[in-house]
Amino acid sequence: MTLFGLDEAVVTSLIAGVRPAVAASGEVQPSDARPADAQLADTQLDPREAFARAAWTTIAEPGDGVAGAVVDLLGAAAALRSVVESWPPDRLAGTLTDSGDAYEAGDPAGLRPELEQALARWRPRLSSTEVIRSLQQARRTGTALLLPSDPLWPAPVNDLDRHAPLALWWRGRSEALAALGHSIALVGARAATGYGEHVAMEAAAGLVDRGLAIVSGAAYGIDGMAHRSALASNGTTVAFLAGGVDRFYPSGHDALLTRIVEAGAVLSELPCGAPPTKWRFLQRNRLIAAASGATVVLEAGWRSGSLNTAGHAAALGRPLGAVPGPVTSPTSAGCHRLLRDYDAICVTTAAEMAELIGVGVDLELDLTGAVGGDGGAGPRERTSDQVRVFDALSVRAPRVPADIARRSGLSTAAVLGVLGALDLEGAVRERATGWVRVT
Numbered sequence: 108m109t110l111f112g113l114d115e116a117v118v119t120s121l122i123a124g125v126r127p128a129v130a131a132s133g134e135v136q137p138s139d140a141r142p143a144d145a146q147l148a149d150t151q152l153d154p155r156e157a158f159a160r161a162a163w164t165t166i167a168e169p170g171d172g173v174a175g176a177v178v179d180l181l182g183a184a185a186a187l188r189s190v191v192e193s194w195p196p197d198r199l200a201g202t203l204t205d206s207g208d209a210y211e212a213g214d215p216a217g218l219r220p221e222l223e224q225a226l227a228r229w230r231p232r233l234s235s236t237e238v239i240r241s242l243q244q245a246r247r248t249g250t251a252l253l254l255p256s257d258p259l260w261p262a263p264v265n266d267l268d269r270h271a272p273l274a275l276w277w278r279g280r281s282e283a284l285a286a287l288g289h290s291i292a293l294v295g296a297r298a299a300t301g302y303g304e305h306v307a308m309e310a311a312a313g314l315v316d317r318g319l320a321i322v323s324g325a326a327y328g329i330d331g332m333a334h335r336s337a338l339a340s341n342g343t344t345v346a347f348l349a350g351g352v353d354r355f356y357p358s359g360h361d362a363l364l365t366r367i368v369e370a371g372a373v374l375s376e377l378p379c380g381a382p383p384t385k386w387r388f389l390q391r392n393r394l395i396a397a398a399s400g401a402t403v404v405l406e407a408g409w410r411s412g413s414l415n416t417a418g419h420a421a422a423l424g425r426p427l428g429a430v431p432g433p434v435t436s437p438t439s440a441g442c443h444r445l446l447r448d449y450d451a452i453c454v455t456t457a458a459e460m461a462e463l464i465g466v467g468v469d470l471e472l473d474l475t476g477a478v479g480g481d482g483g484a485g486p487r488e489r490t491s492d493q494v495r496v497f498d499a500l501s502v503r504a505p506r507v508p509a510d511i512a513r514r515s516g517l518s519t520a521a522v523l524g525v526l527g528a529l530d531l532e533g534a535v536r537e538r539a540t541g542w543v544r545v546t
Contacts, residue, residue, distance in 0.1 A: 110155050110184060111162060111191055111235045119154040121239065124246035126157060152256055159183035160274040161252055162238045164378045166190070166229050167273070168495070168516035169390035173225035175269035177203065183273070190229050196222040227518025231509060241351075241378035248353040250278050250379055259284040264397045266423050272376035272394065278352050279345075279372030286320035286343045291460060292399035292420070293321055294392075294413045295329025295406040300438050303406030306430055307332040310405065313457020315342025319464070322347070322399045324391060325360055325367070329405050329413075338366055347398070348375040349391040350383035384498035386491065386515075389415055396420035401463035403428040403454060407441030414441050421449065426463035428454035492517060496525040497534065497544060505541030 110118055160183040167174035177186045180203050189199050200219045245252070253260055253275040261284065265271050277284070291314055295303055311321050311333045321337040323330040325346040337344035346367050350356050352375045355364040367373055376394065377387065392412070396402050396419035404427075407413040420427050429451040432439025445451035454460045489497065492515075499514035500506060508526065512519045526542055529535040535544050 110158060111187060111238065113158075113235060113239075115155065118158045121242045122154045122157045122161070122252070125161070125242060125250065125252040126154075152254065153184070155184045156182060157252065157254060158238075159187040160254055161242060161378065162187055162235075163273045164276070164376060165234070165237050165241060165381075166232045168228075169272065169376050169387055170267075170270045170393065171225070171228075171516070172269040173221050174229070175271060175273065177222075177225075178273055179269065190226065191233060193230070196226060199226075224518060224521070227520060228512075228516055231513040231519065232516065238378075241380055244351075244353055244379035245276060248278065248379060250276050250352055253277050253284070253374075261287045261398045263287070263399075264394060267393060267397050270393070271397075275374050275376055276352050276378060277372055277374040279368045280370065283320065283343050283345050283370075283372035287322070287345060287398050288400075289318065289464070290320035290322050290345070290399045291464065292395050292402040292416065293323050293329065293333040294395065294402065294404055294416045296408055296411050296413060296438055296441075297326050297328040297330075298408075298438065299328035299332070299406055300436065302432060302436070303329055303438060304332045307405050308336040310403070310430075310457050310460060311336035311342070311344075312340045314461060315340040317457065317461050319461060320345060320371075322395055324348070324388075324395055324416075325355075325357075325364055325373075327357060327359065331360060331363060333405075334363060334367060338370055344371040345398075346371070346373045347391050347394045348373060348383070349377070349387040351375060351377055351379040351381040353379040354382070356383045384495070386495045386498055388412065389491075389494075392416040393419040396425060397423055399425065401426035401428065401460070403430065403460050403463070404442055404445060404451070405430045406432060406438050407445075408438055409440040409444060411441045414445070417445055417449075417451070427451045428460055428463050430454060490525075492521060492525050493529060496522055497529065500535060500542060500544040502544055505538045505543050507541045511542065 163174060163178060163183055181189065196219050199222055259281055293307060293310055295307065307329045314321060315337050320343040321333055322345045323333045325331065325334060325348060334344045334346060344367055346364060348356060352373050355361045364373055392415045396416050402416060402420035402425055404413050404417050417427055429442040429445040431442060431446065431453060446453055452463065495515040495517060496511060499511045508519050508522045512522045515522065526535060530537065533545065535542055
């Protein structure tokens with residue numbers, strides 16, 4: 108039997124490089140490819156299912172709810188086969204309806220339009236070569252594939268429902284993954300002030316002293332300081348990235364992320380080789396919020412990307428804290444906004460932040476449309492599709508719509524519509540050989 112055009116023996120060999128091997132006695136076999144402290148994976152899982160989930164991380168963009176629903180109902184391997192074999196939307200919708208009513212209450216009328224658009228997004232990315240390359244790169248860099256059935260899977264991310272990650276790629280220590288069950292996310296502006304960095308340093312150290320793990324996104328500013336302080340206090344810290352864990356971003360934090368791998372863990376739902384984009388940063392933020400017991404915004408501008416993480420935390424019912432700052436400081440305006448308009452809890456010390464763990468908070472917050480990126484917003488609001496198409500364009504190298512569709516994870520038809528809107532806006536320009544961005 109083949110999967111994605113590959114023999115079962117090839118599939119098993121590729122997956123073995125990113126999943127710990129287990130002997131009959133139950134002991135983990137030595138492997139140069141897996142992380143040093145990797146615990147046992149789900150040994151009952153079919154290698155084809157593991158391979159299919161790895162493939163889906165290259166086919167679907169993070170947070171693709173249609174992919175999540177199809178994989179959940181059919182299984183990753185069957186879902187992949189349906190796309191590879193070019194099933195029409197009606198056939199796939201019928202199969203999903205027969206599988207149960209977990210998706211859109213089994214309503215084919217509501218399901219078919221979504222499937223049609225989704226299939227148009229996925230098919231340009233169908234490439235077994237890309238999947239093989241990502242698995243080989245993962246093996247070379249000691250990256251492991253974590254699946255929902257594994258003991259170390261961070262169960263809280265399942266609260267994202269059909270938008271939960273299909274798999275996670277990670278490097279580091281297994282103890283750090285286990286520590287996510289008792290963690291707090293510390294996030295804030297990239298352009299942090301001395302005040303913000305001081306608060307981040309004290310907060311991370313104090314929380315580590317209380318036995319809590321620190322979760323953040325490894326960006327410049329607040330994120331970086333939170334990670335450094337946790338490491339300096341001999342604590343556990345976990346970083347979620349917006350690209351592959353084999354290519355650290357930002358590059359200026361290469362040494363920091365290397366230390367996190369040695370003492371904590373680095374995770375991403377994107378395969379090795381995947382570049383970070385603005386859309387992926389926004390989707391990465393939902394994992395930071397979901398995987399942590401609470402989220403604290405330490406310093407943020409009025410439209411900071413950190414508010415996106417806060418919005419996800421609130422939507423998931425996670426406790427949300429905000430640290431106040433000088434009323435004259437624009438870099439604290441976002442925290443004050445959370446405190447005034449969105450019922451965030453005012454926290455000023457590590458002790459107060461620790462109190463957030465286990466405390467139910469009923470918050471309603473929707474800031475996802477108010478941010479423009481990981482650390483700030485641009486002068487205009489754009490839809491998520493516009494953000495993805497804009498990120499997929501180059502300033503110098505013209506790209507055709509089919510290439511843009513593959514890079515953005517959208518259908519070619521959707522890309523053409525977005526390009527028209529961006530063209531009217533003056534943000535892109537069509538040349539003889541393709542499209543480029545101009546702003």
